[in-house]
Amino acid sequence: MTTTAPPTGARRRRRDDTRLALAFIAPATLGLLVFYFWPLLRGVWLSFTSWDVLTPARFVGVENYVEMIGDPVFWNAVRVTALYVVINIGVQTVVALLIAVLMQRLSRSILLRSLILTPYLVSNVVAALVFLWILDFQLGIGNNALEWLGLDRIGFFTSETWVIPTIALVNVWRHMGYTALLIFAGLLTIPPTMYEAARVDGASEVRSFFSITMPLLRPILGLVLIVSVIGSFQVFDTVAVTTNGGPVDASRVLQLYIYEKAFAQFDFGYASALSVALLLMLMVVTFLQYRITRAGQTDLS
Amino acid sequence: MAQTARSTQAAQGVGAARASGATGARGGRRRRPVSPGRVLAWVAMVVILLVTLFPFYWILRTALSSNAALYVDPTSPGPVGFGWGAFARVFGMQSVEEAIAEGGSGASIDFWLYLRNSVVVATVVTVCQVFFSAMAAYAFSRLRWRGRDAVFSLFLLSLMVPTIFTLLPNFLLVRQLGLIDTLLGIMLPGLFMTPFAIFFLRQFLANIPTEVEEAALIDGASKVRVFFNLALPMTVGPIATISILTYIGSWNDYFWPLMVSYTDESRVLTVALGNFNAQTPQTGPDWAGLMAATLVAALPMLVLFMAFARRVVSSIGFSGIK
Numbered sequence: 060m061t062t063t064a065p066p067t068g069a070r071r072r073r074r075d076d077t078r079l080a081l082a083f084i085a086p087a088t089l090g091l092l093v094f095y096f097w098p099l100l101r102g103v104w105l106s107f108t109s110w111d112v113l114t115p116a117r118f119v120g121v122e123n124y125v126e127m128i129g130d131p132v133f134w135n136a137v138r139v140t141a142l143y144v145v146i147n148i149g150v151q152t153v154v155a156l157l158i159a160v161l162m163q164r165l166s167r168s169i170l171l172r173s174l175i176l177t178p179y180l181v182s183n184v185v186a187a188l189v190f191l192w193i194l195d196f197q198l199g200i201g202n203n204a205l206e207w208l209g210l211d212r213i214g215f216f217t218s219e220t221w222v223i224p225t226i227a228l229v230n231v232w233r234h235m236g237y238t239a240l241l242i243f244a245g246l247l248t249i250p251p252t253m254y255e256a257a258r259v260d261g262a263s264e265v266r267s268f269f270s271i272t273m274p275l276l277r278p279i280l281g282l283v284l285i286v287s288v289i290g291s292f293q294v295f296d297t298v299a300v301t302t303n304g305g306p307v308d309a310s311r312v313l314q315l316y317i318y319e320k321a322f323a324q325f326d327f328g329y330a331s332a333l334s335v336a337l338l339l340m341l342m343v344v345t346f347l348q349y350r351i352t353r354a355g356q357t358d359l360s
Numbered sequence: 361m362a363q364t365a366r367s368t369q370a371a372q373g374v375g376a377a378r379a380s381g382a383t384g385a386r387g388g389r390r391r392r393p394v395s396p397g398r399v400l401a402w403v404a405m406v407v408i409l410l411v412t413l414f415p416f417y418w419i420l421r422t423a424l425s426s427n428a429a430l431y432v433d434p435t436s437p438g439p440v441g442f443g444w445g446a447f448a449r450v451f452g453m454q455s456v457e458e459a460i461a462e463g464g465s466g467a468s469i470d471f472w473l474y475l476r477n478s479v480v481v482a483t484v485v486t487v488c489q490v491f492f493s494a495m496a497a498y499a500f501s502r503l504r505w506r507g508r509d510a511v512f513s514l515f516l517l518s519l520m521v522p523t524i525f526t527l528l529p530n531f532l533l534v535r536q537l538g539l540i541d542t543l544l545g546i547m548l549p550g551l552f553m554t555p556f557a558i559f560f561l562r563q564f565l566a567n568i569p570t571e572v573e574e575a576a577l578i579d580g581a582s583k584v585r586v587f588f589n590l591a592l593p594m595t596v597g598p599i600a601t602i603s604i605l606t607y608i609g610s611w612n613d614y615f616w617p618l619m620v621s622y623t624d625e626s627r628v629l630t631v632a633l634g635n636f637n638a639q640t641p642q643t644g645p646d647w648a649g650l651m652a653a654t655l656v657a658a659l660p661m662l663v664l665f666m667a668f669a670r671r672v673v674s675s676i677g678f679s680g681i682k
Binding site: 075076077079080081083084086087088089090091093094095096097098099101102105112154157158161162164165169171172173174175176177178180181182183184185186188189190191192193195197198199200203232236237240241244264289292293295296299300314317318321322327330331334335337338341 | 397398401402404405408409411412413415416418419422430431434435492493495496498499500503504505506508511514515518521522523524525526528529530531532533535548549551552553555558583584587608611612613614615618619629630633634637645647650651654657658661662665666669670672673674676
């Protein structure tokens with residue numbers, strides 16, 4: 060975070076703009092306080108209460124958290140969400156890196172980049188519905204293709220083993236182009252002279268990739284990973300539209316469980332405690348990632 | 361923005377030189393000999409493009425088919441039982457009997473209404489959010505006041521708050537304000553700012569040369585006038601970029617409108633689509649209708665993007681994560 064504001068220098072203006080500035084930041088500050096900070100406090104507070112919206116909230120201490128620790132559905136949701144994140148991020152990062160390197164080597168055409176980005180422009184709901192149709196057991200073109208290949212049909216959204224990998228890959232389809240463009244922008248920051256030097260030394264493309272591209276891309280790749288993991292943990296739309304958590308609990312991810320607790324069972328206290336748990340998990344994962352990838356530091360110098 | 365575009369171009373030139381060098385060619389880039397590695401790379405790229413684009417074709421093909429024909433022949437590459445019935449159904453132009461006969465659920469759906477709701481929500485949110493964010497960004501980059509950096513870091517802090525955490529309490533707030541099932545309720549949390557928009561615009565506003573601003577001030581313009589007549593016009597490129605990104609994001613949002621909206625009154629396209637999917641008729645899903653509805657929801661953003669593709673594509677990354 061470097062401040063790019065012009066340096067004030069020794070020459071100070073006679074007037075400062077405090078009043079005008081307050082007017083200019085007033086709407087944004089209202090939004091910040093009312094829709095970011097207040098809900099943050101309120102969410103934490105609610106997690107220590109029992110509340111069904113109709114009767115006043117009652118303070119219950121850590122009761123919700125105790126219940127959560129003994130709740131098998133919660134632990135299942137954690138497991139399912141983690142599995143989803145691992146598959147989603149693993150595949151997405153590899154595919155996006157491949158696309159980015161291919162673009163770096165082959166073409167920088169805006170058309171190509173636009174086409175690659177297309178799935179990102181449609182909503183998760185649209186992506187979910189298309190693949191619900193393509194992967195339909197009887198009529199889907201995907202399953203018919205499997206049959207042509209002499210393989211068995213797969214209940215992509217109806218079998219407990221396939222449902223999470225399927226949903227993870229649907230979201231890879233939607234996000235891989237965007238992630239690729241982020242990585243591609245990172246590739247543009249690597250000085251081309253480094254590749255020339257490597258070539259003069261007789262290094263192959265593969266060698267250059269592992270000894271130049273990967274180390275120099277690390278800070279940006281680290282940031283991309285942090286941003287996409289945070290997004291990935293919050294999966295909801297695709298699950299809600301395709302399986303609604305089923306079969307049984309096989310795709311009941313944390314956000315869906317939170318939503319059901321709040322809006323189907325009106326247990327807002329418990330739902331808030333679940334959100335706090337999700338927030339804590341995100342903080343720990345982000346912190347670990349930051350440490351492991353050393354995202355803030357660069358090797359460019 | 362001009363700077364971004366220039367650096368992209370520079371990188372393009374450099375890249376072309378590097379690529380031709382990689383295949384061992386001297387001279388013009390068109391006379392590059394085709395190496396097996398390059399062919400393989402292009403094959404991989406084409407496969408990726410096919411995977412990326414095939415679902416869009418399949419939406420169109422299915423939307424133009426009839427359900428009866430789809431059940432008989434699910435694999436033909438072109439539309440089967442060609443017709444516009446699916447679109448008529450989606451826009452509520454078929455009678456209940458007609459709809460059921462064609463494999464619809466017969467439930468009343470009117471995508472004109474949902475389309476209108478989505479347009480209203482995305483437009484109002486984009487205009488307000490970008491304008492208020494630009495004002496704040498101006499205060500954080502061009503005005504001098506005590507506590508500026510401290511307040512700005514508070515805004516940066518809110519970048520770290522994940523959406524999930526604000527959704528439930530925000531729902532309760534909107535409920536207390538009596539705005540459940542209204543478009544205003546859906547729009548309200550997004551009207552004022554997003555930390556990202558402020559951060560994004562601040563970078564560009566900070567780059568306006570001080571001399572230009574001072575010339576205007578010496579001519580007697582107030583800082584408010586400088587904002588409207590100088591700062592905004594000079595950052596019209598980044599403002600357009602962030603507006604398009606905000607519009608697409610708001611259009612595609614599902615979770616929040618799902619919480620707030622209960623009836624057609626406030627139903628936006630994404631929620632209507634999910635609902636349509638849930639109303640599966642006895643005979644099996646109305647795939648033609650669903651894909652027609654999906655196309656209606658997706659097409660406006662694809663068209664909007666096509667109009668501004670160059671700007672959006674080249675801004676991703678330079679601003680996306682920095």
